[in-house]
Amino acid sequence: MAEALAILQKYWKHDQFRSPQEEIINSILEGKDTFGLMPTGGGKSICFQIPALMKDGICLVISPLVALMKDQVQRLQSMNIKAIALTGGIQSDEMITLLDNCEFGNYKFLYLSPERLQSDWILERIKNLPINLIAIDEAHCVSQWGHDFRPAYLKISKLKTHFPKVPFLALTASATQRVLEDVILQLGLENPVVFKKSFARKNIAYMVFEVEDKLYRMEQILKKNPQPSIIYVRNRKSCSDTASQLQALGFKATFYHGGLSVKEKEKNMSLWMNEEAQIMVSTNAFGMGIDKSNVKTVIHIHLPESLESYYQEAGRAGRNDEKAFAIILTSPSDKMQAQSQFIDVLPDKKILTQIYIKLCNYFRIAYGEGIDEQFSFNLNHFCQKYGFPTLKTYNAIQFLDRQGILTLSQEYSEKITMQFIIESKEVIRYMSLNPNEEPVILSLLRNYPGIYESQTAVNTSLIAKKSNCEEALVHSILDKLKERDLIDYHKKNNDASIIFNEVREDERTINRVSKYLENQNKQKVAHFESVVHYINEKKICKSKLILDYFGEKTETDCGICSYCISRKKKSDDELLVPKKIMQLLKIQELNSREIQKLTKNSEDDVIFALQTLLENNKIIIQANNKYTLKS
Template sequence: MTASLQILQKYWKHDTFRAPQEEIINTVLAGNDTFALLPTSGGKSVCFQVPAMVLEGICIVVSPLIALIKDQVQNLQKKNIKAIALLGGISQNEIIELLDNCQFGDYKFLYLSPERLQQDWIIDRLKQLPVNLIAVDEAHCISQWGHDFRPSYLKIGQLKTHFPKVPFLALTASATNRVEKDIINNLKLENPKIFRKSFARDNLAFHVIKTEDKFYKINQILKKNTQPSIIYVRNRKACVENTNRLTALGISSTYFHGGLSSKEKETNMSLWMQNKVQVIVATNAFGMGIDKPDVKTVIHIQLPENLENYYQEAGRAGRNNQKAFGILLISPGDIKTAKQQFLSVLPDKNFLKETYIKLNNYFQIAYGEGFGEQFSFNLNHFCTQYKFPVLKTYNALQFLDRQGIITLQNEFSEKVNLQFITPSKEILRYMSLNPHNEEIVTTILRTYSGIFELETQINTTLVAKKAKSTEENVLKVITHLHENNYINLHIQNNDSSITFNEAREDALTINRVAKFLENQNELKTDQLRQVVNYASTDKCKSKLLLEYFDEKNIKNCGICSFCITKNKDKKTYIELIEKILQLLKNTNLTSREIENQLSTTSEDTIFAIQTLLENDKIAINSYNQYYLK
């Protein structure tokens, strides 16, 4: 048995690798630079985690997804594998302490965001580590033609000069040939071994369903397929509204979005993961690191922004290799709406500059200042004050975030400030009376000098880790201290924060990134065109997706909405069309009324109605009723 397989069985409890995981791992162990394209559910993390465990030393993992970093670090720690992450919101002293742990504490994994590599002193500290592998996750971000390009990723290629003998592994779940070449060039990979797993999912049926009443169709789908399901919606409000509507129909459900607290996210996620509810309604904040194999159906209510995200989100269905469905529901006005939502809200250079200047003014940051400063942020208040359109402003801020100019944190967070207001001897007395709280109180006092003199912001996550406790327990202890008048405590809840990563330079800052903005807008326009093509073209849906990812010589899947319709007996449709014409002789009817009276499917009904409309046999009135012409 190979060392890799022993590691897999010991820590991951799997008997065998999925193809092509073992080949990738062997290539990395042989010291080769490697590019691996593994679609959603392909098991990317194992490809760097296993070889890193086999080799002596520590693996550096670069990823832009904070939620995914947290998830992977927690999962490794649960396996008693020493892993650590350099995330935002921690001081330089805390970073130094974490890097000391990596250097002297026998850690196996160090996760960090690409922005960290822009700090030269961190690079100097990384050079002192016994690095055995550098893994670049979400590697499409390094390409200007990737759907989430970040210039900060370009810094990763510089690590090649510092670690010339260390293998690099670039991983992504979505990349065209053009993006692949860009990744290899920008990371400076030397004669890389390339692995591309097909995007084909033989068990996953991609359906595009045209319907005038999406919720009626959702109800039909979920009552027919009662296994775990995901419904993707555009915003937080839609999460709550659709969950309430499902509950009213007797379909158990919960929701997930970036505005929930960590505890709420964990609670709602657990309900769904443990099959206590059938459906989780979510924004695209949901999904990273989620591995639930028995998802039967993934439904998108609106057109997605691009096919990369759609494929990944729909691909969360059917990971147990059982028949599953990725369903896109579209109504007649959806394409026009999508163009308004995605294209009309793209910021140009002038709007980006105005947003950046007003953002600095909003926080009273002077020219040449602001570096490293962090503020709580309310997008609606900011837009109201300056009369900015919300979506366009949000896109501008997201672009500034991707360029590394600011860090926009959308997840719910709690800012905790406290000051001890009683003498130290009283604190000692408190700890003797409350010995179960002693470790947390001692950790706070050791970590934050001056906390008796000044109100100090504390990092509850760090305190919990040092005290070998949980963040929930830390909050309980400080609340108890406050209630008993040992401390002054201020907890500020916010669902967004902004950190300025550069000093304010106005035009100089925006001019530097203007070309990237132009490229991004061109790319987003083309991506939406591809989505519209997928939704509206009469062609095998699986084939359309695979062709988008540059796969050739593809056969029709036989199970998507197009293939099923194509394979239907023409005689059946002729009979259905005749029945519809008979019904409409008596009265005007909506498509749902026709469907109910004839006990047929909405797909068949709409196909027959479209045929009649195209042949000018029927028309539709202002009440969405069809009538004979």
């Protein structure tokens, strides 16, 4: 392993591997199919990147996460390692060029989504590549029992027939034993060597606190722990609202969600990564591939939809092995809200069919047509037009995306269309007078031959790449050309785009995938119930609950979670708190903050005492969040 260690030191600046990275690399180098179950922060990418660098040829990496693919490609390129990602939005001609580069340009890594394998011509091109390893990231997506099943993953097993001697490496951070066995079966792995790292994160204190005022409790936590923090919320509005509330309290906070432009995402990410902002408030769009080791606190102020996703998000804390906190703040109404967010919005077969048909009508796609057509899409406008509920519609379209029927791109985009409104000889004359703008204009003319005849959609990032300049310069030149009445130029912001991957067949299309919908809905209910159990269970160590969910048994309590800490509270003074509270409630109804003020005990002691009294049916909490004696 001397060569592998030398590569680790050269490119990643680490002196030793984490367990079980070295064992996985050895297994791959021996040509064996391998399964790596490594919790978040375990360094999964190194497990395929190092053996790929040690072997001749190119490593094929299959991942469903566009942001993660882009991030890993950028990191590899920054280390002068040649890597390419075939992400959405790339035109066919550009994709052909990229695949040519893979075949003849000595590239080491090709990243693509599983949906790309559904294109026969792409599969044919991949067959001709000198593949040395096939790595399947987020491998739990191949199992219908997993929390993020994507049928396109089932196509990966076809690669076995084309590359029978190439080792497969399946990687995931969260899979139960049932999912693990199903992944091995569905991918066709041959006698795979399985490496399972413990799900225990001994430095993370898992906390669940029932609170009335979440903002007040966040303020206490973040003042006590001023290191980098992440606060996860359920929607975009909560992102900006929570960040604003924290800023008003004097915290340096920023936010991140899928509706931000690329520039805004990069700016806000930079503020947090460089610690100019302590707090990142985010939806679950943030986190994959983010390598920040000193995150001290991860707080969820809304219930997560599954323990798998919670474990991954919580696991972004404490990667430097120092003590860290994963906290869920919950209130009595949270379960009902989460039920309406996760369960009540699941589409059934009837509404899925209606939405699919209306979507085709919306874009004027005739029956038997529509394959490979792409459209700008505004979800709110679509829902208003047909009277569909927004969340249920979004879930239906996302389901169609995961079935490969269509592709929903949620990346904020700025669609640009333009047309030259002067004759070609005048354009040539303009270029001779403005030679600094000539590379951009020539790239426009070469890539869009119809740009004189009609409004033409223009990819400014492609033009910037072809003309070897910054994208901002392309925009600046287009603005200048418009000001001088040389072009007709329009910019339109879209919150999404949709590509239809199949011809329209209405009920026939939906009937083919309805069994997956029914199973998915059952799974989502089960996942939600596991979260509710985790929140409500007050007599078992929180770390134990998580380990048990993933099939890992332990007899030892962690000693640092909210349950374990509550067990330690045995001092005489703390035992008196329930009595003090009972005396106060004989006089009047009070909320927890009023009780804390009157008893002069710590908030933790008061909350613990209130929970004890509630469990023993001594008191009740009313709709106005005030406590009173049980009659």
